[in-house]
Amino acid sequence: MTIAVLQFPGSNCDQDAFHLFSSGLRLPTRYLWHKETDLGGADLVVVPGGFSYGDYLRCGAIARFSPIMGAVREFAARGGRVLGICNGFQILCEAGLLPGALIRNASLEYRCQMCELRVEASTAAFNPSTLGAVIRLPVGHGEGNYRIDEGGLARIEANHQVLLRYAANPNGSISDIAGVRNEAGNVFGMMPHPDRAFERFHPSRDGLAVCRALLASSVPAVGKLSA
Amino acid sequence: MKVRVFVTPKKNVLDPQGAAVGHALEALGLLGLRATRVGKVIEIEVDASDTPEFRGQLDRLCKDLLSNPVIEDYRFELGAS
Numbered sequence: 001m002t003i004a005v006l007q008f009p010g011s012n013c014d015q016d017a018f019h020l021f022s023s024g025l026r027l028p029t030r031y032l033w034h035k036e037t038d039l040g041g042a043d044l045v046v047v048p049g050g051f052s053y054g055d056y057l058r059c060g061a062i063a064r065f066s067p068i069m070g071a072v073r074e075f076a077a078r079g080g081r082v083l084g085i086c087n088g089f090q091i092l093c094e095a096g097l098l099p100g101a102l103i104r105n106a107s108l109e110y111r112c113q114m115c116e117l118r119v120e121a122s123t124a125a126f127n128p129s130t131l132g133a134v135i136r137l138p139v140g141h142g143e144g145n146y147r148i149d150e151g152g153l154a155r156i157e158a159n160h161q162v163l164l165r166y167a168a169n170p171n172g173s174i175s176d177i178a179g180v181r182n183e184a185g186n187v188f189g190m191m192p193h194p195d196r197a198f199e200r201f202h203p204s205r206d207g208l209a210v211c212r213a214l215l216a217s218s219v220p221a222v223g224k225l226s227a
Numbered sequence: 228m229k230v231r232v233f234v235t236p237k238k239n240v241l242d243p244q245g246a247a248v249g250h251a252l253e254a255l256g257l258l259g260l261r262a263t264r265v266g267k268v269i270e271i272e273v274d275a276s277d278t279p280e281f282r283g284q285l286d287r288l289c290k291d292l293l294s295n296p297v298i299e300d301y302r303f304e305l306g307a308s
Contacts, residue, residue, distance in 0.1 A: 058295055065292070094295065101297040103236075104243045147240055147298055172241065 001215070003029040004042035006072075006088075008063045013049035016195035017085065021046065024198040024208055025215075034066040044081045044215065045072055047088030049140075049193060059102060059143045060090035069095060082187045083214055086141055089179070089189035098182055098189045099156055100148035106172025110142040114203060115192055116167035117178055122160050123185055125216035136204040137192035139170060139178075144191040146173035146180075159183050164190060181217075188214050228275055230285065232303045234294045235266035269293055277305050 003021040007014045014031065021044075022029040032039065039045060052063035063069070069091075076082050076097050084092035092098045105111060117135050121127040148156065153174060156162060163179035171191070179190025194207030236242040242264050249263035275281050285303055294301040 057293070061292065061295065093297075101295050103241070103298055106241065106243050108243050108247055145241070145243070149239075149297070152297075172243070 001027055001043045002041065003027050003044045003046060004032045004039055005029060005046045005048055006034060006068060007031050007048075008034045008050070008052035008066060008091075010052045010054055011048050011050035011087070013086065013193065013195055016193070017046045017048040020195040020198050020207060020211065025211055032068060034063070034068045037067050037071055039068075039071050039075055039080075042075075042080075044083065045075060047072075047082065047084040047091050048195070049086030049088060052087055052091060055087075055143070058090075058094065059087060060092075060094040063087075063091045064094040073097065076182075076187050079184065079186050081214070081217075083211075084187075084189040085193055085195060086139075086144075086191055089191055090143065092187060092189045097187050098180055099152050099161070100146055100177075100180065102143050102191070103145045103147055104143050105141070105145050105170070110140070111144070111170040112138070112140040113170060114138050115170060115178070117164040117192060118167055118176075119164060120160065120162045122163050122181060123213075123217040126163060126181075126213040130213055131206075131209050134167060135164075135206040135210065136197070137164075137190075137194060137206055137210070138196045138204070139192050140196075141171070141191055144171040144173065146171075146177040146191075148174060156180060163188065164192065185217060188217075228273055228277070229306045230271040230273060230303055231306070232269040232271065232285075232289060232293050232301060233266060234269065234289075234299050234301045235264050237298055237300055240298045266299075 005017045021027050090102050119128045119131045165176040169176045181188045194210045197204040197207035244265040245263045289301045
């Protein structure tokens with residue numbers, strides 16, 4: 001199991017994500033610059049938080065066209081696991097790898113706070129009995145207001161694609177949605193930061209269990225990407 | 228040629244910026260306000276001519292990059308620069 005943490009110009013949670021997987025979960029982890037076109041055999045791709053391309057145009061709109069995203073798209077189509085955190089979630093939505101979109105917080109304020117999150121029964125490994133009914137992860141974002149049309153919302157609810165919901169909604173997200181997965185169950189995105197909740201000195205260490213649950217979520221076998 | 232692309236939040240999508248600007252307009256005395264939407268204008272100068280192919284290319288660029296069809300609508304105007 002090897003982890004690749006993508007780096008775009010303006011990523012600023014790449015080191016947090018690196019330490020979450022390398023020190024927190026003790027997995028071989030490396031950075032991958034966005035100009036690369038090959039994932040080098042990674043088993044999980046992490047798209048970290050930050051402000052890729054200065055959030056110009058829309059959050060994630062330009063990063064989506066970085067060279068590495070072609071490989072990520074191909075990897076995801078083959079069942080490879082991808083996790084987007086915060087700006088990474090926005091990038092995956094812009095790329096069409098996850099449903100919906102994220103707009104400005106309803107309050108227009110940047111929200112940086114600890115959040116209680118209700119865990120949804122989404123996969124065999126990611127549900128309230130494996131993680132607990134409520135977990136705590138911090139958020140830090142100005143554009144975390146999840147939007148999807150009525151038909152899309154009905155579809156993701158019917159398919160149990162919602163991973164997490166805010167107990168107290170900080171941003172106006174529809175149906176309190178804080179994180180979703182794709183229909184196939186191998187691409188995950190969330191606004192809350194597991195990468196800010198794993199050290200002993202963090203106010204919560206729930207980020208570790210969240211990542212273990214995502215890593216354990218059963219997906220079709222994926223061949224190592226080498227092309 | 229000058230291309231002006233107008234990107235606006237979809238009618239049924241919440242527009243927090245538009246709502247905040249609307250409140251400020253009312254605070255400044257605008258009466259009878261019905262709605263305020265905040266979008267963006269992208270101005271492009273390009274050596275091209277107005278052909279169906281060029282308009283088709285613009286459509287693709289608007290859908291792929293300049294707007295997000297999940298939350299935004301777009302339209303464009305072509306004019307002499």
